[in-house]
Amino acid sequence: xxxDPTIPPDGAFATGAALRAQFNxxxxxxxxxxxxxxxxxxxxGPPFVTIQVGSVITGMPGTGAAVSVNVNGSIVxxxxxxPAGDTGPxxxxxxxxxxxxxxxxxxxxxxxxxxxxxxxxxxxxxxxLQLVEKLNELIVALRR
Numbered sequence: 001x002x003x004d005p006t007i008p009p010d011g012a013f014a015t016g017a018a019l020r021a022q023f024n025x026x027x028x029x030x031x032x033x034x035x036x037x038x039x040x041x042x043x044x045g046p047p048f049v050t051i052q053v054g055s056v057i058t059g060m061p062g063t064g065a066a067v068s069v070n071v072n073g074s075i076v077x078x079x080x081x082x083p084a085g086d087t088g089p090x091x092x093x094x095x096x097x098x099x100x101x102x103x104x105x106x107x108x109x110x111x112x113x114x115x116x117x118x119x120x121x122x123x124x125x126x127x128x129l130q131l132v133e134k135l136n137e138l139i140v141a142l143r144r
Contacts, residue, residue, distance in 0.1 A: 001025055049074040059083040106142040 003025030008014045054070065054077040066081040115134040119127035 003029055046074045051076045051078065053077075054079040057081045061085060109138060109141045112138050112141045 001021040070077045
């Protein structure tokens with residue numbers, strides 16, 4: 001199928017067969033272009049031996065990241081600009097602000113082992129006391 005620039009029409013559901021035919025049509029057009037005469041081969045350049053980071057700069061919040069490349073002989077030097085994170089309406093967070101917020105959160109309860117208890121039927125006072133002790137251990141572990 002020859003290339004047809006009107007396929008697929010705007011808003012149409014594109015199928016693999018239609019797109020494949022379009023790509024094959026474009027390939028046929030490219031292959032039909034006659035190749036020009038080959039020129040003489042140029043000298044082989046030096047291989048890249050070293051890639052290094054030249055600089056890393058913190059950009060302004062909300063700006064895009066960027067990288068520049070400088071090639072000097074066999075050395076490729078990359079320089080990066082990475083935007084700073086948005087500090088939000090309150091600005092930088094101090095250690096005191098962080099400590100205040102952490103105070104209201106739970107600690108890691110993974111230090112509390114599982115309770116292995118098979119209470120009797122009916123449960124005994126000792127069964128009940130083991131449950132209370134484990135619950136208290138969990139409460140203490142969750143406090144700050």
